[in-house]
Amino acid sequence: MKKKTAVVVGAGLGGMSAAIRLSADGYDVKIIEKNSNIGGKLNRREGKGFTFDTGPSILTMPWVLEQLFESVHRRLEDYITVERVEPQWRTFFEDGTQLDVTSDLPNMLEEMAKVTERPNRKLTDFLSYSQDMYELCMKSFYKYSIEDLKDLKKHHKLSELFQMDPMNTVAKATHKHFDNKYLEQLFNYFVMYVGSNPYATPAILNQLVYVQLGLGIHYVKGGMYKIAEGMGRLMEELRIDVELNTPVQRFVVDGDRVIGVETAEGTIHEADVVISNLEVIPAYRKLAPQTSKVKKETKALEKKFDPTVSGLVLLLGTDRKFENLKHHNFLFSEDPEKEFKQIFEEGKPADDPTIYIGISARSDETQAPEGKDNLFVLTHVPPLENKKRKPIDWDAYRETVLDKLERMGMEGLRDSIEFEYRFTPEDLEALYGPNGGSIYGIAADRKSNGGFKIPSKSQIYDGLYFVGGSTHPGGGVPMVTLSGQLTADLIKERETEPVH
Numbered sequence: 456m457k458k459k460t461a462v463v464v465g466a467g468l469g470g471m472s473a474a475i476r477l478s479a480d481g482y483d484v485k486i487i488e489k490n491s492n493i494g495g496k497l498n499r500r501e502g503k504g505f506t507f508d509t510g511p512s513i514l515t516m517p518w519v520l521e522q523l524f525e526s527v528h529r530r531l532e533d534y535i536t537v538e539r540v541e542p543q544w545r546t547f548f549e550d551g552t553q554l555d556v557t558s559d560l561p562n563m564l565e566e567m568a569k570v571t572e573r574p575n576r577k578l579t580d581f582l583s584y585s586q587d588m589y590e591l592c593m594k595s596f597y598k599y600s601i602e603d604l605k606d607l608k609k610h611h612k613l614s615e616l617f618q619m620d621p622m623n624t625v626a627k628a629t630h631k632h633f634d635n636k637y638l639e640q641l642f643n644y645f646v647m648y649v650g651s652n653p654y655a656t657p658a659i660l661n662q663l664v665y666v667q668l669g670l671g672i673h674y675v676k677g678g679m680y681k682i683a684e685g686m687g688r689l690m691e692e693l694r695i696d697v698e699l700n701t702p703v704q705r706f707v708v709d710g711d712r713v714i715g716v717e718t719a720e721g722t723i724h725e726a727d728v729v730i731s732n733l734e735v736i737p738a739y740r741k742l743a744p745q746t747s748k749v750k751k752e753t754k755a756l757e758k759k760f761d762p763t764v765s766g767l768v769l770l771l772g773t774d775r776k777f778e779n780l781k782h783h784n785f786l787f788s789e790d791p792e793k794e795f796k797q798i799f800e801e802g803k804p805a806d807d808p809t810i811y812i813g814i815s816a817r818s819d820e821t822q823a824p825e826g827k828d829n830l831f832v833l834t835h836v837p838p839l840e841n842k843k844r845k846p847i848d849w850d851a852y853r854e855t856v857l858d859k860l861e862r863m864g865m866e867g868l869r870d871s872i873e874f875e876y877r878f879t880p881e882d883l884e885a886l887y888g889p890n891g892g893s894i895y896g897i898a899a900d901r902k903s904n905g906g907f908k909i910p911s912k913s914q915i916y917d918g919l920y921f922v923g924g925s926t927h928p929g930g931g932v933p934m935v936t937l938s939g940q941l942t943a944d945l946i947k948e949r950e951t952e953p954v955h
Contacts, residue, residue, distance in 0.1 A: 458483045459950070462716055462724050464703045464742070465732030467495025467887070468932060469922030471686045472523055472939025473730050478693045479527045480947055485724060486695065487716065489702035494683030495732065496887050496894070497932070503874040504824040505772035506678060507831055512813035513540075513783060514673040515648070515666050516933035520682065523940060527693060534685035536676040540818060543672045545781040546641055547863055549789040549807075554641065555781070558668050570637040581632045581642070581661075584620075586669060588662035591615055600941040601927050602910040620658035624901055628658040640791045644809065647835065649930045650763030650895030652799045654792065657899060657906035674782065674818050682932070703733075706742045706919065713919040716742075728918050728946055734925040735909040736760070736890045743915075752915050759904050762838040762893035763930060764798060765880035767852060769832040772874030776828050777865055782817040786810045786863050799898075802844035804836040804852055810859060827873075832856065838891030839880050849879050889924070895931060896924020911942045912949065920946055 461477045463470045466488035474484045492498070496510035517537050524531045531537070542555040542562075554566045560578070567574035595601060595610035607616070620628055625646050629639045643653035645663040675681045690697060707715040707723055715725035731738045739753045787809050788794040794805040813831040816823035823829040834856050837844050861868050880892030889896070899906040908927045913919035922938045924930035929938075 459728070460726045461485070461728045461730060461946075462487060462726040463730045463732060464716060464738075465489075465495065465888075465923075466493035466697060466699075467732045467923060467935065468497055468682070468686070469924075469926075469935040469939045469942075470495070470730065470732030471683070471690065472936045473732075473920075473922045473943050474695050474939075475523060475686065475689060475693065476526055476940050476943030477728075477730075477946065478690075478695055480943060482728075484695045485726075486690075486697045487701050487703055487718065487724065488697065488699050490886065491700050492683075493687050493697065493699070494680060496883070496889075497679060497683050499678055499680040500770060500876055502876065503772055505770075505827070505829045505874050506815075506822045507770040507829055507876075508679040508813070508815060509768065509770065509831075509878065511679055511932045512815065512831055513648075514675060514679065514682075514932055516670060517673055519933040519937045519940075523936060524689065526940070527689065529689060531685075534688060535681045537673050538676055538818065539671045540674050540782050542781055543667060544783045544785055545779075547784070547786045548637060548640075549787065549863070552637060554637065556641070556668075558671050560668075563668070567638065571633070571635045577633055577635075577638075581629075582665060582668060584628075584632065585661050585663075585665035587618060588620070588659050589665045589669070591618060592659070592662060596928050597937060598941075600911045600945040601907070603907055604905065620661075623658040625653040625656045625658055625660055628661050629653075640787055643791065644785065644787070646899075647764075647809075648895075649899060649934070650835070650893065651899040652795050654795055655799070655898075655900050655902070657901045659906060660899060672783070674815065676819060678815060678819070678822065679932075703742060705744070706916070708744055708916065711915075712917040713913070726918075728920060728950055730920045730922055730942065730946075732921075732923050733888050734890050734893075734896060734923060735921050736925065737888050738921065739915075741888075748915055756909060760897045760909055760925070761900065761903070762840050762889070762891040763895040763898045763924070764835040765838045765883060765892040766878070766894050767804070767834045767836055767849060767856065767880075768878040769830070769853065769856065770874070770876040770878075771828075771830040771832060771868075771872050772823065773828045773830060773868070773871040774873050775867075775871050776826060777814075777830075777868075779864055780812060780814055780817075780828075782814055784812040784814070786812070786859065798835060798837050802837045804834070804847060804855075806855075807859070808834045808836075808856070810834050810856060812860075832860070835894075836880065838893045839884060840891030840893075849877070853877070893924070896926075896929060896935075899929070911938070911945055918950075
């Protein structure tokens with residue numbers, strides 16, 4: 456009996472994770488990647504002695520990576536070095552208030568006492584609520600490829616489904632627990648790990664507070680791109696074939712089954728299963744035959760699943776250190792409700808945005824020359840797909856971002872810049888193909904999709920599966936890595952017929 460074969464389109468974390476797991480399940484696996492390196496949005500850029508992670512800069516839930524490496528009898532620590540980061544975040548508010556977020560609970564209570572009375576009870580109650588959500592998800596969301604409420608009901612009693620707080624959004628739940636503008640804005644922002652609107656996202660995503668405060672946040676020594684390099688080394692050991700600089704042009708279809716892919720050069724790679732790390736909607740638009748069935752499915756998905764936010768990314772190498780900043784920093788907007796309304800409903804960049812600054816050199820001196828900073832500056836903006844969105848002048852918006860940073864304590868920033876590189880939503884879409892240049896895949900919305908993602912198995916074609924931020928369980932390093940593992944489980948369950 457010959458070995459089963461799998462072709463993976465795209466070498467992002469989801470694609471590589473699926474390839475590794477399928478290899479463990481006995482498949483002969485080939486990855487085809489259009490770019491010149493593996494990792495997808497997890498990438499790096501260097502210049503003038505500065506090194507930048509150009510995509511994810513925070514690692515949560517490292518157990519997902521450990522689980523992947525264990526599935527092929529390897530130890531993660533033999534490939535990458537994972538370190539905890541404390542304080543986790545330093546946050547700045549427009550009125551000058553500054554709070555450090557830390558998993559050291561006595562210290563966290565001291566920080567919260569700056570803005571609220573009796574923080575002990577509030578934090579204890581909220582963490583308990585958040586931990587319950589996380590533990591419920593460990594029984595289902597993080598264990599199986601879940602499509603919808605029907606799937607979820609297979610793994611939970613009715614009482615557990617109600618424990619997931621289905622009637623509330625993230626923002627409503629934080630308001631109930633804190634009724635404090637600083638703490639609500641702070642904890643609501645955790646949902647930006649998955650690029651969604653806290654005023655529309657199901658409350659179950661408040662579990663992300665426990666994921667961070669309870670389990671910690673981490674950095675990979677040498678830069679987050681070491682995760683991709685570690686997976687690359689593992690794939691070499693497993694003899695997984697990776698073809699770089701090779702765009703895929705189309706799915707090869709036989710009746711109702713995808714039987715392979717054709718590259719832009721015209722080479723056809725046949726396979727028993729095809730896994731697309733390109734998001735579902737762009738994959739149907741660009742790679743599938745444009746039959747009425749495909750068009751109908753694409754339209755239905757577009758209606759139900761909006762892309763998450765995209766971003767304006769500025770990589771800034773500065774000739775000095777900004778001593779008040781930590782490894783991870785958030786400079787919050789004055790009016791979060793207005794900010795999210797502008798981005799998600801009006802389809803325009805916020806007048807006063809929340810800005811994230813990551814400085815990996817704080818934890819890893821190899822990332823910047825001595826006495827200098829490598830600033831990864833991220834401002835969330837609407838995706839290109841937003842129907843109300845008008846063209847954006849990125850030069851002008853860069854000035855908005857720099858004005859805010861200088862106003863909130865980074866005096867002299869403009870004059871200190873000696874290296875600069877920029878990514879816009881258009882760049883993200885061109886490089887990695889996500890819907891509208893989205894960063895995190897599909898936005899979780901309580902009304903339109905209940906927080907569920909697009910099914911990992913194609914609803915049109917047999918033999919076609921998806922991984923990455925548009926599929927279960929969603930966006931971010933641990934989630935897309937887990938999507939590859941859960942989709943591999945699904946393939947094992949569904950593709951059981953013997954091959955002759």
